[in-house]
Amino acid sequence: MQDVESVAQLTSWLVTGRILFLLIHLLGVALFSYIVARRLVPLIRGERDFRLDQPWVRLGRVLKYWLGQWKQPRYRAAGTLHIFIFVGFLVLAIRAFSVLIVGVSRNFVMPGSSGRAGHIYDIVTDYAATVVFLCMVIAVVRRLVFKPARYAVPVRFGKSHTADAIFLLSLIALLMMADSLFAAVKAAEQSPQGQPVGVLAAFSLPWMFWHVLVSTPLSTLGRLYFGAYLVHEVTFYFLLCYRPFGIQFHVETSLFNIYFTKLDREILKPVRWGVGDEHLDHVKSFGVKTFEDFTWKHMLDFYSCADCGRCSDNCPANTVGRPLSPRFITTKARDYSFQHYPVFGRVNNGTALVGSIYSQDEIWSCTTCGACEQECPLLVEYIDKIVDLRRGMVDEGNVPQSLQKPLKALASRGNPYGKMEKKRADWASAKEFRQICRVKTLDHCNGTETLYFVDSITSYDDRMQAIGRATAKILNHVGENFGILGAAERDSAHEVRRFGEETLFMALRDHNANAIKASGVRRIVTADPHAYNALKHDYKDVPPVEHISQVIAREVQAGKIKFNPLLNQDDVYTYHDPCYLGRHNQIYDNPRRVLDAIPGLKRVEMSRSRDRSFCCGGGGLMLFYEPKEDQRMGVKRVQMAAEAGANVIVTACPFCMVNIEDAIKVAGMEGKIAVIDLTELADQQIVRECPDLKEEQAAEIKECVTASSDSLK
């Protein structure tokens, strides 16, 4: 209940400072505007990025990820803390605004603040300030005492960020205290005789201050009122102007960063947005070499990073000790932009990024698994940046020797091994296999429905050819009319593109696309998630593509595939989500349904599964790169499987198979844990009847089938 007298009294306490407060307002707003304007300068110089389309979808994203804080709960403790702080800030925003005005405007009363709504608002904000204050205390304690690992700064990346973090947290706490004190004093003024306090929430921070102030003389209250106001205003504007100099800038930029987020993550950034393939010859330089080569949105990403460390915490490269830590890709770029585009001072010329803030190995270490992007609460994008940085290095000829050989082989032979094109389909002519399954090569449009796109590793690697054969047998079993491209097939070039060799990628893609069109098929099936991803997202104008796990799941559902019970039912299976099937394409359930349809199969989930799956080490060209690491990603993954209690790992990707098989040997766990591909397992367990064949033939084939599908190779 504010009576006119009280308002007058309160106002009188501030009157002497009105000019000062006004000055601070003007200064603060002006400074902030100037700072923001300066921060926008590099964005104006950055490359273009089209982010204005589909406003309703974008608004939806804002509602989900910004307002809804959708990603925050992935880290329970920190997430909860942040949600409270975020909600608190939102709630307090209106109050903060009214507080600021009060100091300069006589009789200012926030519209709607008197009356019931105003009372409720006041109570809510009292609690909000308290909660935010408590969160600050908890946050500081976390930083100083519990020290979560992901906040640590490895020596090579500079000094710790803890001091800065504590400084900011303390300032926010101070702001809350000033705000609470201000409200407390106001209430104290109104009830020096112990009148009931209607506007203070019980046990809130203002309420506690009020208790302390109950018997304070009026003049002291006046000074406190003035002081709290001043501290509030100064702290508010200090924070406002300080935030754009560090990680807290995300308070302002997060809304925009999420609004402008990339809507379809699976479309890799082209060399230049808006420049079609045919016009690429006119582009002088490919990729990101200097800071200005980044797009404005990428630069906004750098500003918006909150240094939470969740990306690096989930990055497999970082976990195994490779030089890459995504968090520092962002913060180093931010520091660079602050240094070369200072708010106070002149823009000074930059240098090439790789070789100064980034090392070559740092950029080559990324497997593009997407765990970082999956985790980031601010939807910061990483893969496009890494690919762009690689394009820049390729353009300059800076490619590690270990990668030059497979790239050269891809250019001359269409596969990274340098093997002859005519041998690409040899896997299908293996003697025993040929007797039970014929795989035809599609050389011209002859009415075949489906293309089985095999890709290079499955075609040429002695071990992975088994996946090709198993897949063919499954397709045969369900009566699919399919064929392969054979010698006309080239590498899908999925990693060629992600390693920055865009021109070679386009050449291979166009060759494949033409061959696919010439074959006249109407759909594509593949057992290779990298090929799947490429055909689905990197290739244009090709028929729709499915992964074999989707086909099997569907046919199991339709009753066309039935499984025999497992011979050894003591085994414990676990499914490893391949990055390009799971995280990138959200195919998590189909493979699991297939496994669960096998009678007697016991299945457990690893703690890191689905979109938190841990990359096996990477595929395509990554198999040729020689990283500096403390341990192999595959070994870590095998250990995770063992921890989950499994002794059989099921994968659905030939690269996962290579890495995990290798890792089992390196980790010395042969005989303790085994790995099998989904197709091999399915093929092994499929119930087969051969009603059309004569008895002897059927018996022969059954023998072949059992002999050629060795369990757990």
Place this chain on the structure above:
Amino acid sequence: MARIFAYIAHKDGVASDAAFELAAVARKIDPAAAPTAILTGWGPNLDAACKNLGASYAETWKIANEVLSYPNAELVRKALQKVLPSNSIVLVAHEHFGIDLAPGLSVKMGSAFVSDVLDIAGVEGTGIKLVRQEFGGQVSAHVQCDVSSGAVFTIRPGAFRATESTAGRSLVVDKSGEVGSLAAGRRYLETVVAEAGDVDITKYNVLVSIGRGIQEKDNVAIALELADAMGAAVSCSRPVVDAKWMEKSRQVGSSGKTVKPKVYLACGISGAFQHLAGIKGNPFLIAINKNPKAPIFQVADVGIVDDILEFLPELTNKVREMRSTPAK
């Protein structure tokens, strides 16, 4: 047939093994030939080296000159130009000195040149048919050479068996005076010795040697484990060093170390001669390679067509088993 000369390298007073191989080549070209050995150098080491060639060479020409104390091919060539009669056939070992000396010598002599000869297939008048290899040993070729104005041939070390010949004294002829003063546009400074690595592979009786077939650095561990189980050392061929998977000190070959083990396991090694040139003393050579056509199978004693990445770990396990169970 023209006169045949063999340029002989020497070290510390001992002529290189090639001396006797080159004599065998000379006799294959012309059984009636009396080949002449030529040695250059300075001081007592040169004299000592010249003395022991009597078994194979009737005549030894000695060219002593202080500037030749270190064999600088540029200077040696000038010296040889002065003393060699025209139309001679000159034989040199195909190794780093021969590669440096021979092609230029053939031009200055106005004679034909064929390098890295493996065999003499036939001689007819002024035409000699020789055998060489191409494409890293994947295929052999016959080459016809017109020696009417002489020839320079470099001979692959180890391709010809050194002849056990009749005893005899070699007449040492001092040709130093005919050479005059020697100067060249290239001057020898010093030899930088390769850093001694952690392991001296020349001291081991058994070597587990890896080549390109090991495929990646991480797989080197497979070989190290086998070597550890066998009490052997791991050596390698050049591509493994080029790829920086092992140190240079582990390389066996013409530009690496020369080894004389009792047993040599060539794992994933194709068998290029530059590698084989580093293996002396005729060890028991076991070759394991995925490619049944690998040239190594021609020189190995025993061959296994298999994937070393699978074979070696199993072999290691068996060795460990053997060693842990006491002999019966």
Place this chain on the structure above:
Amino acid sequence: MEIVVCAKRVPDTSENEIELNTAGNEIERGELVYTINEPDNYAVEEALQIVAKIGGSVTVATIGGEDDEEVLRREMAMGANHGVLITDERFSGSDGRGIATILKAFIQKGRYDLILTGVQAEAGGAQIGGMLAALLDYPFASLVNSIEVLDGRRLKISREIEGGNKEMNEIDLPCVLSIQTGINEPRYVGMRGIRQVASVPIQTFSAVDLGIGAGTAGAAAAKVKRVDYFVPSLGKGAEILHGSREEIIDKVLELVTAKGGLK
């Protein structure tokens, strides 16, 4: 420094299995892919690094036909300033000395301080550099694995000799060097780079341009001619062990123990 690198286009044999044709006297070339001779590529990279430090230009020259242009373009995409194709029907059938004679005539048309070749090509001749130097009367060094420019008239180079040792030499310019692989780490040449130089002009020289008569190059002048290719009958060769892996391992251990390899 004006540098010329003599390069050759050769079959890429890393995964190719060189096979004889059905007649058994030539190799099957139909499905071969070609590339620049690896040591030559190292030589071009070395030349580019020298020029980057002290200025000058890099010319890459090859003897052949239209097909060989792709090698010149690749090296130009890498950074070489000029590509030269020396082409004439009359050059075919040249032996090593013939090739060196042709190169000499070209080199003498310009003023080059440093001439580089790769140590050897697919035929394993390892001869062009040495012959070229002798024809030009320039000093020569083979198997070079490091180059340091001392001044405008001298280089300090090392040669690869036995045991991994390095023979350090000082050599006067102009000179000829044959370059060994591993001297540096060649930069990557991407498909885009090659496309960008697809229409850059390549200078060509014929026998007449170079004043080369029939007596000094070509088949007629050749003293060395390859007669055929063959695969020698394996004859002795290795005793290939057969059986299961286990059986083979047992046999191997038996043999090794017998030879004193295991105690």
